[in-house]
Amino acid sequence: MTTPMVRCQSLRKSFGRLEVLRGIDMVIERGQVVCVVGPSGSGKSTLLRCLNHLEEPQAGRVYVDGELIGYSERGGRLRPLPDARLRRQRESIGMVFQRFHLFPHRTAVENVMEGLIAVKGVGAADARKRADDLLDRVGLADRAHHYPAQLSGGQQQRVAIARSLAMSPKLMLFDEPTSALDPELVGDVLEVMKNLAASGMTMIVVTHEMGFAREVGDHLVFMDEGMIIEQGPPRDLLAAPQHDRTRAFLSKVL
Amino acid sequence: MNRSVDERDPAAPGPASAGPAGPETPETNRISHPVRPGRWLAAGVTALVLAWLGWSVAVNPNLHWDIVVAYQFDRVIMDGLRVTIQLTVASMAIGVVLGVVVALMQVSDSQVLRAGAIAYVWFFRGTPLLVQLIFWFNIALIFPEIGLGVPFGGPKLVTWETNALVTGFVAALLGLSINEGAYMSEIVRAGLRAVDPGQQEAAAALGMSRLKIMKRVVLPQAMRIIVPPTGNQFISMLKTTSLVSVIAGADLLTVAQRLYLTNFEVIALLIVASIWYLVLTTVASVGQYFLERRFSRGFGVTVPGTLRGRIGRNLRFSGSTR
Numbered sequence: 064m065t066t067p068m069v070r071c072q073s074l075r076k077s078f079g080r081l082e083v084l085r086g087i088d089m090v091i092e093r094g095q096v097v098c099v100v101g102p103s104g105s106g107k108s109t110l111l112r113c114l115n116h117l118e119e120p121q122a123g124r125v126y127v128d129g130e131l132i133g134y135s136e137r138g139g140r141l142r143p144l145p146d147a148r149l150r151r152q153r154e155s156i157g158m159v160f161q162r163f164h165l166f167p168h169r170t171a172v173e174n175v176m177e178g179l180i181a182v183k184g185v186g187a188a189d190a191r192k193r194a195d196d197l198l199d200r201v202g203l204a205d206r207a208h209h210y211p212a213q214l215s216g217g218q219q220q221r222v223a224i225a226r227s228l229a230m231s232p233k234l235m236l237f238d239e240p241t242s243a244l245d246p247e248l249v250g251d252v253l254e255v256m257k258n259l260a261a262s263g264m265t266m267i268v269v270t271h272e273m274g275f276a277r278e279v280g281d282h283l284v285f286m287d288e289g290m291i292i293e294q295g296p297p298r299d300l301l302a303a304p305q306h307d308r309t310r311a312f313l314s315k316v317l
Numbered sequence: 318m319n320r321s322v323d324e325r326d327p328a329a330p331g332p333a334s335a336g337p338a339g340p341e342t343p344e345t346n347r348i349s350h351p352v353r354p355g356r357w358l359a360a361g362v363t364a365l366v367l368a369w370l371g372w373s374v375a376v377n378p379n380l381h382w383d384i385v386v387a388y389q390f391d392r393v394i395m396d397g398l399r400v401t402i403q404l405t406v407a408s409m410a411i412g413v414v415l416g417v418v419v420a421l422m423q424v425s426d427s428q429v430l431r432a433g434a435i436a437y438v439w440f441f442r443g444t445p446l447l448v449q450l451i452f453w454f455n456i457a458l459i460f461p462e463i464g465l466g467v468p469f470g471g472p473k474l475v476t477w478e479t480n481a482l483v484t485g486f487v488a489a490l491l492g493l494s495i496n497e498g499a500y501m502s503e504i505v506r507a508g509l510r511a512v513d514p515g516q517q518e519a520a521a522a523l524g525m526s527r528l529k530i531m532k533r534v535v536l537p538q539a540m541r542i543i544v545p546p547t548g549n550q551f552i553s554m555l556k557t558t559s560l561v562s563v564i565a566g567a568d569l570l571t572v573a574q575r576l577y578l579t580n581f582e583v584i585a586l587l588i589v590a591s592i593w594y595l596v597l598t599t600v601a602s603v604g605q606y607f608l609e610r611r612f613s614r615g616f617g618v619t620v621p622g623t624l625r626g627r628i629g630r631n632l633r634f635s636g637s638t639r
């Protein structure tokens with residue numbers, strides 16, 4: 064048995080007195096595409112942010128590719144990892160945000176090159192070549208020298224995906240990648256994600272696109288109030304939800 | 318959100334060939350603007366007043382234009398000009414560095430660093446610069462010797478006499494730059510706060526170190542906010558250096574004053590100095606314009622206003638924060 068790509072053990076996170084994650088357990092195998100759905104405020108974004116340690120959980124553990132994220136463990140005690148080690152872990156986990164967060168002072172190709180140059184120390188010429196390839200892969204070769212403000216939302220999100228892919232991650236996290244887009248631009252982004260899934264990338268996708276979940280997802284997780292209420296194969300779960308809360312939520316979004 | 322980057326000067330030729338213009342669509346819209354008699358009247362009066370002012374200044378026998386011409390490039394004046402430029406550039410350079418350091422202290426997680434930064438800004442913004450300058454000039458009255466060694470009254474390795482160390486120029490530099498640092502830190506802090514926190518997150522998710530995030534992601538974006546007020550500070554500093562005349566600073570205004578105390582050409586020498594201040598602020602305005610253009614790259618907006626309008630605005634003395 065190989066180690067799973069992601070293993071989450073009784074993950075808890077609160078902000079002050081607000082408990083946002085209340086014990087999340089989850090195992091994701093290599094190459095799986097897991098879609099996460101749930102009402103607003105249920106803790107989906109917080110879960111993703113705990114996976115690459117942008118948020119520090121109060122309890123529980125996250126393993127990516129068998130490696131404990133954010134801490135080293137000795138004799139049952141956790142110590143925060145040194146910055147450099149944590150950065151290495153984040154490098155291997157790509158993250159795509161709802162509002163893109165492209166670097167506005169850099170062109171599309173420079174955005175994709177940024178991590179290669181600033182993190183991996185790749186030379187400018189090599190970085191440019193890799194960035195050009197990646198932009199081509201997301202269908203934006205002709206927009207390489209545009210600044211983010213000159214691109215449509217869908218184009219910006221595809222640049223953001225290319226920017227993450229440049230780090231050669233083993234896991235990609237998507238936090239509502241299409242929710243900020245005009246409906247006619249959603250398709251292009253989903254198409255890129257579909258191709259990425261087909262290439263064998265392990266992906267966790269927080270989304271309201273049930274079509275994508277059904278078609279591309281291997282596994283569907285329904286969250287509410289910081290807990291996983293129900294999970295399973297997308298078709299089954301969408302067709303016959305077992306819990307009232309799942310049913311109530313799905314009836315609203317479908 | 319996507320503002321066009323093609324915003325051009327309306328006077329510039331538009332992209333006439335862009336798009337298939339229908340046969341009945343004219344190339345440019347001919348709009349007949351209504352005549353505004355009030356505006357014409359105001360313009361006429363303004364022109365008249367300006368002409369009258371210019372004429373009365375030009376022919377006024379009390380202004381001694383021949384003396385102005387004679388002293389404009391005088392050696393002593395040129396030395397003062399050099400000191401003014403040196404003081405401005407050095408104080409601004411130190412002030413900007415101090416400002417960045419103190420701003421980073423203010424946004425740090427450490428309470429002690431934050432408290433130190435707040436105390437610094439509170440003190441140096443809260444007391445008049447003139448007092449600070451006189452204070453630095455007379456620092457020897459409080460600390461007659463300055464030494465390197467164990468603090469809190471321990472033994473010293475080396476000591477210097479303060480009066481030898483803190484010359485008029487050094488006192489001026491200390492006063493101006495430390496005061497400037499307090500103002501700059503507020504400007505830098507505003508710039509840092511203007512950058513979307515999502516930027517830091519995206520960079521951190523790529524695996525960038527804090528230092529790199531600051532240097533490559535946050536500061537370049539903050540610069541767009543920081544540069545315009547910093548340009549104003551620079552221009553203001555050119556004029557503020559004249560305050561060091563109270564501590565015998567040998568700057569442009571001080572040397573002009575020394576000259577008129579011997580030859581009594583008060584007005585002529587003040588005009589000489591003012592002409593140089595105007596030249597300096599004009600040059601600085603041009604520099605500011607190009608810096609702003611450089612740092613607004615990617616934001617889809619062109620620097621507002623023309624170069625000419627910018628120079629005019631910067632000459633106003635009301636821009637001074639002191």
Ligand SMILES: Nc1ncnc2c1ncn2[C@@H]1O[C@H](COP(=O)(O)OP(=O)(O)OP(=O)(O)O)[C@@H](O)[C@H]1O
Nearest residue numbers: 078081083101102103104105106107108109110239
């Ligand atoms: N940094 C924070 N400080 C305090 N509260 C926070 C913080 N981040 C999130 N929260 C709170 O945690 C809860 C869960 O937030 P989260 O963003 O994870 O929800 P979500 O499921 O992603 O919702 P949405 O669908 O609206 O994005 C919310 O009530 C939110 O207000």
Ligand SMILES: [Mg+2]
Nearest residue numbers: 107108109238
């Ligand atoms: Mg969210």
